[in-house]
Amino acid sequence: MPERRPFDVLSIGLNNTVIVGMKGGYEFRGVMVAYDIHMNIALEKAEQLINGEVKRGVGTILLRGDAVTYISPA
Amino acid sequence: MPERRPFDVLSIGLNNTVIVGMKGGYEFRGVMVAYDIHMNIALEKAEQLINGEVKRGVGTILLRGDAVTYISPA
Amino acid sequence: MPERRPFDVLSIGLNNTVIVGMKGGYEFRGVMVAYDIHMNIALEKAEQLINGEVKRGVGTILLRGDAVTYISPA
Amino acid sequence: MPERRPFDVLSIGLNNTVIVGMKGGYEFRGVMVAYDIHMNIALEKAEQLINGEVKRGVGTILLRGDAVTYISPA
Amino acid sequence: MPERRPFDVLSIGLNNTVIVGMKGGYEFRGVMVAYDIHMNIALEKAEQLINGEVKRGVGTILLRGDAVTYISPA
Amino acid sequence: MPERRPFDVLSIGLNNTVIVGMKGGYEFRGVMVAYDIHMNIALEKAEQLINGEVKRGVGTILLRGDAVTYISPA
Amino acid sequence: MPERRPFDVLSIGLNNTVIVGMKGGYEFRGVMVAYDIHMNIALEKAEQLINGEVKRGVGTILLRGDAVTYISPA
Numbered sequence: 001m002p003e004r005r006p007f008d009v010l011s012i013g014l015n016n017t018v019i020v021g022m023k024g025g026y027e028f029r030g031v032m033v034a035y036d037i038h039m040n041i042a043l044e045k046a047e048q049l050i051n052g053e054v055k056r057g058v059g060t061i062l063l064r065g066d067a068v069t070y071i072s073p074a
Numbered sequence: 075m076p077e078r079r080p081f082d083v084l085s086i087g088l089n090n091t092v093i094v095g096m097k098g099g100y101e102f103r104g105v106m107v108a109y110d111i112h113m114n115i116a117l118e119k120a121e122q123l124i125n126g127e128v129k130r131g132v133g134t135i136l137l138r139g140d141a142v143t144y145i146s147p148a
Numbered sequence: 149m150p151e152r153r154p155f156d157v158l159s160i161g162l163n164n165t166v167i168v169g170m171k172g173g174y175e176f177r178g179v180m181v182a183y184d185i186h187m188n189i190a191l192e193k194a195e196q197l198i199n200g201e202v203k204r205g206v207g208t209i210l211l212r213g214d215a216v217t218y219i220s221p222a
Numbered sequence: 223m224p225e226r227r228p229f230d231v232l233s234i235g236l237n238n239t240v241i242v243g244m245k246g247g248y249e250f251r252g253v254m255v256a257y258d259i260h261m262n263i264a265l266e267k268a269e270q271l272i273n274g275e276v277k278r279g280v281g282t283i284l285l286r287g288d289a290v291t292y293i294s295p296a
Numbered sequence: 297m298p299e300r301r302p303f304d305v306l307s308i309g310l311n312n313t314v315i316v317g318m319k320g321g322y323e324f325r326g327v328m329v330a331y332d333i334h335m336n337i338a339l340e341k342a343e344q345l346i347n348g349e350v351k352r353g354v355g356t357i358l359l360r361g362d363a364v365t366y367i368s369p370a
Numbered sequence: 371m372p373e374r375r376p377f378d379v380l381s382i383g384l385n386n387t388v389i390v391g392m393k394g395g396y397e398f399r400g401v402m403v404a405y406d407i408h409m410n411i412a413l414e415k416a417e418q419l420i421n422g423e424v425k426r427g428v429g430t431i432l433l434r435g436d437a438v439t440y441i442s443p444a
Numbered sequence: 445m446p447e448r449r450p451f452d453v454l455s456i457g458l459n460n461t462v463i464v465g466m467k468g469g470y471e472f473r474g475v476m477v478a479y480d481i482h483m484n485i486a487l488e489k490a491e492q493l494i495n496g497e498v499k500r501g502v503g504t505i506l507l508r509g510d511a512v513t514y515i516s517p518a
Binding site for chain 2: 152153154155156157158160167171173187200213214216217218219220221
């Protein structure tokens with residue numbers, strides 16, 4: 001096993017803007033204020049993106065871990 | 075692990091209007107009166123939304139956790 | 149955790165007419181005579197709905213919990 | 223929990239003709255000669271139905287529980 | 297629970313020709329030489345069927361249980 | 371249970387060319403150099419096939435077990 | 445069981461450029477800096493590929509294991 005762990009990406013992203021990919025192909029972008037070991041993620045000041053374009057603002061949102069496919073610091 | 079937990083979004087949303095995204099792409103909006111650790115969610119005064127438009131009223135409804143993708147206080 | 153539990157919707161719906169949403173997008177409407185913790189549900193006098201229209205009567209039917217997405221008292 | 227259990231539908235259907243809905247939208251109709259707690263189901267004198275029309279006879283068949291969506295005595 | 301078990305269909309089919317339905321809608325037909333409790337299945341002299349027509353011969357093949365939807369002695 | 375086990379197909383295929391079917395309908399063909407009980411599979415000199423035609427060479431590749439649908443010695 | 449294990453591909457790929465296939469059909473290419481037993485993978489200097497063409501750069505990204513289908517050293 002490598003010294004670095006995949007979840008380090010989450011601790012780096014905490015309180016910063018991240019993009020979260022969802023099953024179904026769309027994304028949410030917002031400030032990640034919480035996560036857990038299931039990859040459940042809470043965002044604030046979030047907006048939903050379709051094909052990289054902002055579709056709508058959603059404010060605070062809880063994303064269910066098993067619907068998440070990737071998380072990337074913006 | 076961060077101090078805040080993703081499920082805090084649920085405790086904030088309790089007894090308030092929330093929007094719940096479902097696998098399949100549609101949403102329900104209603105007053106969240108109950109939830110559990112599986113993200114099973116009970117709404118009252120709920121309506122089903124397709125592409126953000128109200129499709130129909132459904133009153134009280136139980137949403138199965140593994141069909142839920144996100145929850146956002148309205 | 150809130151005082152009310154999502155499964156309260158099921159106990160309220162027992163022996164009453166409910167609408168059950170299924171993965172795949174169709175629904176069944178009937179009198180719910182039994183359910184369990186997996187959300188397996190037994191209906192009587194049931195009919196299958198597609199886009200809210202009655203497609204056919206099915207009488208007694210067992211719905212497998214992991215194919216269920218929502219349950220709403222009619 | 224209610225007194226009646228969803229699996230009662232299976233014990234009623236045993237040795238009788240049932241219709242079984244499958245993920246993917248098609249159905250099998252036949253005499254249910256065995257089932258288990260995973261909803262694995264064995265039919266005899268079975269035929270596959272598409273949109274309610276008989277597509278072909280299949281004789282004896284084992285249906286895998288996690289591909290089953292509903293079971294209804296015919 | 298009934299006296300007969302669904303897996304009896306597998307013991308009957310052993311060393312005989314069976315048709316195996318797969319998620320995605322296609323089938324394999326061949327001589328079933330092994331199976332296990334996960335419904336992993338090994339076929340010999342197998343061929344892949346699409347809409348009931350032989351698409352190609354594949355010889356020996358291991359089918360992963362969770363991709364299997366049904367098994368029927370041919 | 372039969373004497374032969376489905377995983378025997380994997381031990382036969384080891385260090386030989388196999389075709390691996392993947393959820394989504396495409397395949398990989400290559401020399402299987404490792405596998406485990408989850409059906410995670412490592413191939414060398416692999417190429418991706420779409421509709422039986424070589425799409426591209428990929429060299430060494432790890433295939434995740436739960437995305438695998440079948441394995442057949444070529 | 446063979447002497448070599450599928451996860452050896454991951455230890456070989458560590459700190460090197462890999463291509464990761466995702467459910468939904470797209471890929472990410474980047475330097476793999478971490479992985480774990482769930483096949484959660486962290487990439488740096490990553491870009492998303494669609495049909496083998498670069499769609500966009502994404503920098504650092506965490507890929508959820510159960511959305512991963514394959515990993516190949518580039």
